Structures are given as structure tokens and as C-alpha cells.
Amino acid sequence: MDTIVSRHNPLFKQLHRLAGQRRERLRERRTLLDGAHLLQSALDAGWLPERVIVTPQGQANHEIDALLQRAQAPVTLLDPALFAELSELPSPTGVLALVSWPQPPAPRRDGxxxxxxxxxxxxxxxxxxxxxxxxxxxxxxxxxxxxxxxxxxxxxxxxxxxxxxxxxxxxxxxxxxxxxxxxxxxxxxxxxxxxxxxxxxxxxxxxxxxxxxxxxxxxxxxxxxxxxxxxxxxxxxxxxxxxxxxxxxxxxxxxxxxxxx
Amino acid sequence: MDTIVSRHNPLFKQLHRLAGQRRERLRERRTLLDGAHLLQSALDAGWLPERVIVTPQGQANHEIDALLQRAQAPVTLLDPALFAELSELPSPTGVLALVSWPQPPAPRRDGxxxxxxxxxxxxxxxxxxxxxxxxxxxxxxxxxxxxxxxxxxxxxxxxxxxxxxxxxxxxxxxxxxxxxxxxxxxxxxxxxxxxxxxxxxxxxxxxxxxxxxxxxxxxxxxxxxxxxxxxxxxxxxxxxxxxxxxxxxxxxxxxxxxxxx
Structure with missing residues (x-):
């Protein structure tokens, strides 16, 4: 498992851009899912994250560990202070998922x-x-x-x-x-x-x-x-x-x- | 018209407490209405503000001036930097009203x-x-x-x-x-x-x-x-x-x- 402790790490810099900048999200067609609930909803709907980022505390959490098992994606351990820079939650749950969203479908004509x-x-x-x-x-x-x-x-x-x-x-x-x-x-x-x-x-x-x-x-x-x-x-x-x-x-x-x- | 330019002014200190602290609002049964729209809604419903606070810019605004005429309350001119400390609006309209809310009615039993x-x-x-x-x-x-x-x-x-x-x-x-x-x-x-x-x-x-x-x-x-x-x-x-x-x-x-x- 990778561990990131520096804000100069390229992956951290990428995550930081995705968290804060629409332009980057659109360019990569990727975003971050913040928290266990969003990750679980994504998995329930069949989405596969490209990577899951956890704090040591998040990793030790039972619920989050179960999600990591389901996600079957590379896991990166992130220093809590750096993690907090990526999360808007007042009390981060300690898990973020990097996902790319699907190509937009054709506009419907009915329904x-x-x-x-x-x-x-x-x-x-x-x-x-x-x-x-x-x-x-x-x-x-x-x-x-x-x-x-x-x-x-x-x-x-x-x-x-x-x-x-x-x-x-x-x-x-x-x-x-x-x-x-x-x-x-x-x-x-x-x-x-x-x-x-x-x-x-x-x-x-x-x-x-x-x-x-x-x-x-x-x-x-x-x-x-x-x-x-x-x-x-x-x-x-x-x-x-x-x-x-x-x-x-x-x-x-x-x-x-x-x-x- | 009073003009407040110091944060040590007692009225400013009172307004600042009311803007930020529930305890003070409950103690005084007073709050601040921020912006022209809320003041207008209050006046339309027959509420009478105890005082209206404006910035020089707010005072020069046509719409706000009309509200000041309707409100018939003492007007206090407030330095814009101090005004901004009382307002949560991203772009303050330059008018705040000090109001006391009515005694709560008896609980209804129907309707x-x-x-x-x-x-x-x-x-x-x-x-x-x-x-x-x-x-x-x-x-x-x-x-x-x-x-x-x-x-x-x-x-x-x-x-x-x-x-x-x-x-x-x-x-x-x-x-x-x-x-x-x-x-x-x-x-x-x-x-x-x-x-x-x-x-x-x-x-x-x-x-x-x-x-x-x-x-x-x-x-x-x-x-x-x-x-x-x-x-x-x-x-x-x-x-x-x-x-x-x-x-x-x-x-x-x-x-x-x-x-x-």
C-alpha cells in the first residue's frame, strides 16, 4: 500500500486539484467521493473507484474496511492533515474514492x-x-x-x-x-x-x-x-x-x- | 442621524452580539434582518423595526431609502467595514434592521x-x-x-x-x-x-x-x-x-x- 506524507507527492497534488477545481475535474472526467456513505452508494450502483484513499484511522474503521474489500481498487494511505485538505466534511470519515464518471449518454426523447x-x-x-x-x-x-x-x-x-x-x-x-x-x-x-x-x-x-x-x-x-x-x-x-x-x-x-x- | 465608526461603540457591540450569538438573541428577544428584501418583507407584514442600520452606500440606494421612509425608525449610519462584520451576505446590500420578535402565541389545537x-x-x-x-x-x-x-x-x-x-x-x-x-x-x-x-x-x-x-x-x-x-x-x-x-x-x-x- 502506498503512503503519502508529503504535499509534493504527485498523486496528492492531483487529488488536491480534483477536490478544488472544476476545470481539472472536467479535464480528467474524475472526481472525489468524500466519505463512507458516498463510496457505499457508488459501489451499490456498480461504480468501480480507481483508487481509494484512507487515513490510518479510516483504515482501522470496520465499515470502511468492508468498503475497501468491496472496492477492489488500489488503496493509498494518506496523512490525516493532508487528508483534511481534501475533505469538506466537518469531521472527515477518513475515506475518499477517486472515480471517473461515465461518458454522458445521448439525450433522451421520452420518459x-x-x-x-x-x-x-x-x-x-x-x-x-x-x-x-x-x-x-x-x-x-x-x-x-x-x-x-x-x-x-x-x-x-x-x-x-x-x-x-x-x-x-x-x-x-x-x-x-x-x-x-x-x-x-x-x-x-x-x-x-x-x-x-x-x-x-x-x-x-x-x-x-x-x-x-x-x-x-x-x-x-x-x-x-x-x-x-x-x-x-x-x-x-x-x-x-x-x-x-x-x-x-x-x-x-x-x-x-x-x-x- | 447617529454615525458609528468605532467597534467600541455600545450599539455596535450590541448588534455584533445579536448577529453572532443565539444566547444574546434569546435574552433580548431581538435579531437582525440582513438586507433590503427581509426588511421589506417585515414591513409588508406589519413589523416595525426598532432601528435601521445603513452604510453610506446603502443610504444612497433608492430602494433602501424608500424602506427607510416606510420604517419610521431611528437610522444609524455604520462604517462599511464594521457593517461587513454584521452581515453574512457575500455582497451586503447595506441595510440591516434591528427587530424584536413577538411573544410566542399559545400552541394551537387545530388548523x-x-x-x-x-x-x-x-x-x-x-x-x-x-x-x-x-x-x-x-x-x-x-x-x-x-x-x-x-x-x-x-x-x-x-x-x-x-x-x-x-x-x-x-x-x-x-x-x-x-x-x-x-x-x-x-x-x-x-x-x-x-x-x-x-x-x-x-x-x-x-x-x-x-x-x-x-x-x-x-x-x-x-x-x-x-x-x-x-x-x-x-x-x-x-x-x-x-x-x-x-x-x-x-x-x-x-x-x-x-x-x-
Whole structure:
């Protein structure tokens, strides 16, 4: 097993770049999974890490040792102080996995797809991916203006959703919408259709934009379903993660009813 | 108009304590509203700030000047460097309002109430308050283990919801549940009732707990409705803010249908 004790070690320098720089992640198509839970979710979904990095304390942990056995990847032991430089967790669990993400698939033309247009907050993006996976979304497409989906913060908030979804980042959303075989739904404050009077149970592309701005005019031009989420007087808007949950789960409800019938 | 240029000024020291320390906020029952949007939401809801603090730049801003006129409170001019010490915003808007929050009301026994049990993340608590206000929740009760509802972070994520809701913090949730005249609903991974088969349109107290742990055993003992949010295979759980949005808006949907009939 390799042991790294110097920050001048080339592997450490690579890991440090991947932890901190989107450009490097995109160039290598690699990222770091921080913590035992993310590694376990990745393994559960059939992902194979290229390398696992542990602290001596992490290595001694029973749960992490079991993950190391499953991962069947080279293991590198890392000095705890250096490890802390790679981890954003307030109390690092002592395990990081180096993974490359799959080539993005072709854009779908049917099923349930989620389009994020300029959603910049990493916590929101991660939470939305988590909800999307739970709601049975097949593919998530993110515009260039969204938070970096493979960043440590988005991975953390996603809680493993990344491994269950098809993800296409820096996607051309209007081009996707133009080819999609079903309604493109957008949520608007002055939307024309009450969410609960809309049919959401067939092919569906749901687009969510940045709070305050909504989706781009170019994408909105493709919208065939302009949804209004009812809100009590005095309330201007919802958090984009809440709006995503409300719309996606109204779809779940309608699908459940459709299945039962 | 007072002008503060020294960090030894007693008012600045008071503001600094209120910005940073829950204990001081509780002792004074006062907090700071950071930014023009929160101040406007407070004024719209009829709250009267005790004092408004601006930077010279903030004072010169048209929108903020209009808020100062509406607020009819003493205005203090604060050196921008000192102002930045009071603000968590990445780019402070240059206005802060000192407010005292109302005496907490008596716990309700009917209507729609939301119980948060040990929800620690400030962003989650604020987002949930925002969703709750939109969904027509009358009263929110937070256990002692929740994030400080009057902290700058929760206020920021709440986006003005604080001024539309009755809020009771450090509440005795089991005692509330024992007296509530309607079902206490909790969400559980192994919940017995599919959310979409539950009746949620009468008096309703909905309880949400910390992710991973759920509500306390003592509170769960009062539950009369154990809801299960359907989730796709491989997904363990939802973010608590997403779960809140899904459950509260299923209530909104049912109420809308009830109203229409």
C-alpha cells in the first residue's frame, strides 16, 4: 500500500486539484467521493473507484474496511492533515474514492427528464438530484450556468443520487426541448395552469430555473405546459428544491394512480 | 442621524452580539434582518423595526431609502467595514434592521401546524419555513434541538416566511401533540400509509425529524398517521426540506380539491 506524507507527492497534488477545481475535474472526467456513505452508494450502483484513499484511522474503521474489500481498487494511505485538505466534511470519515464518471449518454426523447437551467447553489442542485432519483427521473440535464454537478458539495447533498441518474452537464436545453417527444413543463409565478390540474403522467420534461429569474427565455419559448404552484397570499416564491419536489411528486402521485387503475 | 465608526461603540457591540450569538438573541428577544428584501418583507407584514442600520452606500440606494421612509425608525449610519462584520451576505446590500420578535402565541389545537424535531441545518429550517408559509401553515413549533430560527442564516433562507407564520421555538412537541385536536402525521421510511392514500385535509399536525433519525421516540408515540413517501428503488431517503414540501403540498392539493367540491 502506498503512503503519502508529503504535499509534493504527485498523486496528492492531483487529488488536491480534483477536490478544488472544476476545470481539472472536467479535464480528467474524475472526481472525489468524500466519505463512507458516498463510496457505499457508488459501489451499490456498480461504480468501480480507481483508487481509494484512507487515513490510518479510516483504515482501522470496520465499515470502511468492508468498503475497501468491496472496492477492489488500489488503496493509498494518506496523512490525516493532508487528508483534511481534501475533505469538506466537518469531521472527515477518513475515506475518499477517486472515480471517473461515465461518458454522458445521448439525450433522451421520452420518459421523465429534469432540466436545470442556471441553478447555481450546490446544495440546491444536490438536493434536487436526490429528489429526482427518488421520484424516478431517468435523466437530468444541467445548463452551463448550473453548479458543478461533480463538485464535492453537490455530491454530498446528492447523497448517492448521482449514481442512479443519467446526468448530462453543460447541456443545450433548448435543443433538448425541441426534440423531446412530450410536454416541456416550466414553473412560473404567473403560470397558466394550476399544477394540480395538469396531466403529468406521460413523457415529461420538467424545467426549473434560478430563483427569481426562472428558465431562460430561449428555453421558456419551448414550454408547452406553464405550471403555477399555488401559494398562500404574501408568499412570492418557493425555494427551487421545494418547487422541484412538489412538481416531481405530483408526477409520482399521478403515476401511482395511473398504475393502480 | 447617529454615525458609528468605532467597534467600541455600545450599539455596535450590541448588534455584533445579536448577529453572532443565539444566547444574546434569546435574552433580548431581538435579531437582525440582513438586507433590503427581509426588511421589506417585515414591513409588508406589519413589523416595525426598532432601528435601521445603513452604510453610506446603502443610504444612497433608492430602494433602501424608500424602506427607510416606510420604517419610521431611528437610522444609524455604520462604517462599511464594521457593517461587513454584521452581515453574512457575500455582497451586503447595506441595510440591516434591528427587530424584536413577538411573544410566542399559545400552541394551537387545530388548523395546520408543522412540528420540527431536531432539524439542525439552518438552510433546511429556513427553506421549510418558506414552504410552510406558501402552503398555508398557521403555526410552526421547533424543538430545542433545531437550528436557531431567528439566526441570520435561517432568516435568510426563510425569505420573509418568519413574518407570516406563528413561530414557537424550544417547544414541547409531545405536549403539543397530546393536546392537538387532529391527527399527528410523521414521515417514516417504513411508514404504514402511502402519503397519497392518507386524508390530510382536516386539522393536521405534521412532524418532521432530523434526517436519518426522524422524530424522537417520545413524539413518535403520539403519531396517529405514519406516512410513507414513495421512493424509487435504491433511494434511501429524501432531504427533510423536500419531504416537507411533498407532504405539505399534498395537503394543499387535497384542500384545493375539497374547496372545489
Amino acid at each position: 421523465l427528464c429534469l432540466l436545470l437551467d442556471g441553478v447555481q447553489d450546490p446544495g440546491n442542485v444536490g438536493t434536487i438530484l436526490r429528489t429526482a432519483a427518488a421520484a424516478g427521473v431517468a435523466q437530468v440535464l444541467l445548463s452551463a450556468g448550473c453548479a458543478d454537478v461533480w463538485s464535492p458539495k453537490v455530491l454530498r447533498a446528492g447523497m448517492g443520487a448521482h449514481f442512479l441518474l443519467e446526468i448530462i452537464e453543460r447541456a443545450d436545453l433548448p435543443a433538448f426541448a425541441a426534440r423531446f417527444d412530450g410536454p416541456l413543463a416550466v414553473t412560473l409565478l404567473e403560470g397558466a395552469v394550476d399544477l394540480y390540474r395538469a396531466r403529468l403522467d406521460g413523457n415529461l420534461a420538467l424545467a426549473l430555473g434560478a430563483e427569481g429569474q426562472g428558465v431562460s427565455a430561449e428555453l421558456a419559448a419551448h414550454a408547452t405546459l406553464r405550471l403555477r404552484i399555488p401559494m398562500a397570499p404574501g408568499v412570492e416564491s418557493l425555494n427551487v428544491g421545494a418547487a422541484a419536489a412538489i412538481c416531481l411528486y405530483e408526477r409520482v402521485r399521478q403515476m401511482g394512480i395511473a398504475t393502480a387503475l | 395546520l401546524c408543522l412540528l420540527l424535531d431536531g432539524v439542525q441545518d439552518p438552510g433546511n429550517v429556513g427553506t421549510i419555513l418558506r414552504t410552510a408559509a406558501a402552503a398555508g401553515v398557521a403555526q410552526v413549533l421547533l424543538s430545542a434541538g433545531c437550528a436557531d430560527v431567528w439566526s441570520p442564516k435561517v432568516l435568510r433562507a426563510g425569505m420573509g416566511a418568519h413574518f407570516l407564520l406563528e413561530i414557537i421555538e424550544r417547544a414541547d412537541l409531545p405536549a403539543f401533540a397530546a393536546r392537538f385536536d387532529g391527527p399527528l402525521a410523521v414521515t417514516l421510511l417504513e411508514g404504514a400509509v402511502d402519503l397519497y392514500r392518507a386524508r390530510l385535509d382536516g386539522n393536521l399536525a405534521l412532524a418532521l425529524g432530523a434526517e436519518g433519525q426522524g422524530v424522537s421516540a417520545e413524539l413518535a408515540a403520539h403519531a396517529t398517521l405514519r406516512l410513507r413517501i414513495p421512493m424509487a428503488p435504491g433511494v434511501e431517503s429524501l432531504n427533510v426540506g423536500a419531504a416537507a414540501a411533498i407532504c405539505l403540498y399534498e395537503r394543499v392539493r387535497q384542500m384545493g380539491i375539497a374547496t372545489a367540491l
